[in-house]
Amino acid sequence: MDIARIEAAAQRLAGHARRTPLLGSPFLDEIARRRVLVKAECLQHTGSFKFRGAWSAISALPPETRARGIIAFSSGNHAQGIAAAAKLHGVPAVIIMPSDAPAAKVTGTRGLGAEVVPYDRATEDRDALGARLAQERGLALVKPFDDPEVIAGQGSCGLEIAEQAAEAGVTRADVLVCCGGGGLTSGIALALEARAPGLRVRPAEPEGFDDVRRSLASGRIERNAALSGNICDAIVTPQPGNLTFPIMKRLCGPGLAVTEDEALSAMALAFRHLKIVAEPGGAVALAAALFRGDELEGDAVICTVSGGNVDAGVFARALVLL
Amino acid sequence: MDIARIEAAAQRLAGHARRTPLLGSPFLDEIARRRVLVKAECLQHTGSFKFRGAWSAISALPPETRARGIIAFSSGNHAQGIAAAAKLHGVPAVIIMPSDAPAAKVTGTRGLGAEVVPYDRATEDRDALGARLAQERGLALVKPFDDPEVIAGQGSCGLEIAEQAAEAGVTRADVLVCCGGGGLTSGIALALEARAPGLRVRPAEPEGFDDVRRSLASGRIERNAALSGNICDAIVTPQPGNLTFPIMKRLCGPGLAVTEDEALSAMALAFRHLKIVAEPGGAVALAAALFRGDELEGDAVICTVSGGNVDAGVFARALVLL
Numbered sequence: 001m002d003i004a005r006i007e008a009a010a011q012r013l014a015g016h017a018r019r020t021p022l023l024g025s026p027f028l029d030e031i032a033r034r035r036v037l038v039k040a041e042c043l044q045h046t047g048s049f050k051f052r053g054a055w056s057a058i059s060a061l062p063p064e065t066r067a068r069g070i071i072a073f074s075s076g077n078h079a080q081g082i083a084a085a086a087k088l089h090g091v092p093a094v095i096i097m098p099s100d101a102p103a104a105k106v107t108g109t110r111g112l113g114a115e116v117v118p119y120d121r122a123t124e125d126r127d128a129l130g131a132r133l134a135q136e137r138g139l140a141l142v143k144p145f146d147d148p149e150v151i152a153g154q155g156s157c158g159l160e161i162a163e164q165a166a167e168a169g170v171t172r173a174d175v176l177v178c179c180g181g182g183g184l185t186s187g188i189a190l191a192l193e194a195r196a197p198g199l200r201v202r203p204a205e206p207e208g209f210d211d212v213r214r215s216l217a218s219g220r221i222e223r224n225a226a227l228s229g230n231i232c233d234a235i236v237t238p239q240p241g242n243l244t245f246p247i248m249k250r251l252c253g254p255g256l257a258v259t260e261d262e263a264l265s266a267m268a269l270a271f272r273h274l275k276i277v278a279e280p281g282g283a284v285a286l287a288a289a290l291f292r293g294d295e296l297e298g299d300a301v302i303c304t305v306s307g308g309n310v311d312a313g314v315f316a317r318a319l320v321l322l
Numbered sequence: 323m324d325i326a327r328i329e330a331a332a333q334r335l336a337g338h339a340r341r342t343p344l345l346g347s348p349f350l351d352e353i354a355r356r357r358v359l360v361k362a363e364c365l366q367h368t369g370s371f372k373f374r375g376a377w378s379a380i381s382a383l384p385p386e387t388r389a390r391g392i393i394a395f396s397s398g399n400h401a402q403g404i405a406a407a408a409k410l411h412g413v414p415a416v417i418i419m420p421s422d423a424p425a426a427k428v429t430g431t432r433g434l435g436a437e438v439v440p441y442d443r444a445t446e447d448r449d450a451l452g453a454r455l456a457q458e459r460g461l462a463l464v465k466p467f468d469d470p471e472v473i474a475g476q477g478s479c480g481l482e483i484a485e486q487a488a489e490a491g492v493t494r495a496d497v498l499v500c501c502g503g504g505g506l507t508s509g510i511a512l513a514l515e516a517r518a519p520g521l522r523v524r525p526a527e528p529e530g531f532d533d534v535r536r537s538l539a540s541g542r543i544e545r546n547a548a549l550s551g552n553i554c555d556a557i558v559t560p561q562p563g564n565l566t567f568p569i570m571k572r573l574c575g576p577g578l579a580v581t582e583d584e585a586l587s588a589m590a591l592a593f594r595h596l597k598i599v600a601e602p603g604g605a606v607a608l609a610a611a612l613f614r615g616d617e618l619e620g621d622a623v624i625c626t627v628s629g630g631n632v633d634a635g636v637f638a639r640a641l642v643l644l
Binding site: 018020021023026027030040042043047084111112268271272273274275276277308312315316319320322 | 590593630642
């Protein structure tokens with residue numbers, strides 16, 4: 001993985017992904033007691049940064065492979081990113097989703113033209129099902145984060161941050177990134193290493209599901225004890241990826257973790273002061289910027305709001321905190 | 323008023339106002355049965371397009387006049403736009419607000435550094451109070467819409483729409499603009515007349531408060547029967563302005579009007595599919611695009627979401643419609 005691969009992905013994404021804005025508000029600066037700049041990836045196509053990696057990976061396939069179609073496992077944002085990117089390439093997409101996935105996410109993925117194949121978490125082997133379908137139909141698997149072209153696509157977000165931070169006059173700052181498997185975190189870290197070396201990436205996670213923070217601290221891959229039971233479900237993953245962890249280990253500063261209430265408060269403050277919709281897992285970096293200032297350095301902080309695909313009921317829970 | 327004045331305002335705004343994105347979603351296209359492009363001015367500084375006109379007017383003042391300070395009447399978005407633009411110019415701002423204005427708006431305006439002077443709607447004469455303060459302190463009044471430099475500032479939004487629509491491949495479409503006194507509507511109309519003559523502006527208003535629609539139909543300024551009692555309070559004004567109406571009469575197509583429920587539904591759909599926060603008055607143009615398609619022509623429609631300063635309780639009312 002190097003910057004050339006990210007730049008190639010960014011070229012393939014040009015005209016397809018949105019260049020999302022870097023937002024800010026004096027009211028957030030006051031809460032954080034430093035300048036806060038928010039990369040609003042919730043405004044990306046399909047409502048999360050995942051469209052970047054999906055487009056990057058699909059557009060990098062040999063045309064004859066791509067034409068047979070794409071397969072992916074996901075109950076959430078990766079599913080929608082793949083579905084939209086496949087549709088725009090005019091190729092079929094099959095998404096394997098747990099049969100108990102939220103109806104809104106199933107509907108959303110189908111609405112983007114993908115075939116949804118449900119599986120029973122208790123009785124079926126997801127990987128075996130996927131392997132069989134891929135084999136039968138000749139589909140190409142696009143993993144959610146541990147794929148060089150996916151990481152390169154997410155890295156395009158880092159190229160934009162480098163440019164937009166420079167335009168805003170910020171050349172030294174922590175860059176807090178909402179972190180699940182580490183695709184966005186490692187992609188941004190590689191981009192900033194090359195384009196804005198004064199910006200240091202630090203992963204943000206939910207408390208109790210801070211596998212990346214602990215892995216960075218111990219120097220080896222650590223797992224989460226549980227895989228459910230947190231409102232930030234979109235970024236709860238078992239452990240950092242085999243490709244993403246070495247990149248994060250080399251480039252990232254210490255991780256941060258926030259509570260569910262802090263994530264919900266960050267959603268409410270993004271509603272009030274930025275007029276954007278953040279999902280819980282997409283708000284942990286902003287929460288760390290606002291509420292964990294004693295763990296940060298410098299007079300500015302940059303953070304991603306990495307997704308906005310949240311049910312109305314969860315959003316309403318955040319709003320009552322205002 | 324001509325395009326040169328708008329271009330001059332845009333030059334003064336460069337680096338200060340945000341170039342807001344033109345968003346879209348295939349799900350909204352499906353509801354509207356045509357392509358929908360949304361100019362997200364809720365992402366502008368202070369959460370509405372009003373910052374553009376405020377900055378334009380304040381930056382156009384002679385320096386010695388500006389230095390004495392600005393005065394404005396407003397209970398809402400104009401107040402915040404003036405407060406922020408004055409603060410960034412390093413000059414004082416006095417905002418005359420009704421004493422029963424929502425606490426959040428008073429707090430927000432004070433938070434941007436303005437001095438808020440409350441007045442009693444029942445017993446005090448707002449204009450006399452403003453005139454006395456302006457006289458005593460030598461303050462310059464910036465009106466909310468009927469001022470050439472304010473119209474020119476709002477017109478900068480139209481210059482961006484012209485460019486962004488062309489980038490999106492749209493050269494012929496109705497452009498629906500949330501309309502109160504007509505500053506944004508007339509500014510955009512002037513900009514598009516010069517830069518994108520295939521794009522036709524049409525004002526959008528709340529039903530029962532459609533003074534601009536009726537004025538365009540009759541050819542002369544018509545008034546609203548009532549001035550309160552609608553959730554779209556930000557765009558409920560007595561009548562179109564003396565400067566804005568002739569521009570709208572010359573350049574705009576027929577007006578559209580939507581119900582409160584349609585405005586709330588548009589807010590909910592903007593939440594779900596665009597991940598932006600719209601206030602009721604800022605959602606009427608999107609509501610018209612989505613729900614009044616039989617009054618539109620062409621296979622694409624552009625609309626403004628002109629503001630996002632909405633209380634959590636009102637937003638929650640919209641979310642339950644999902």
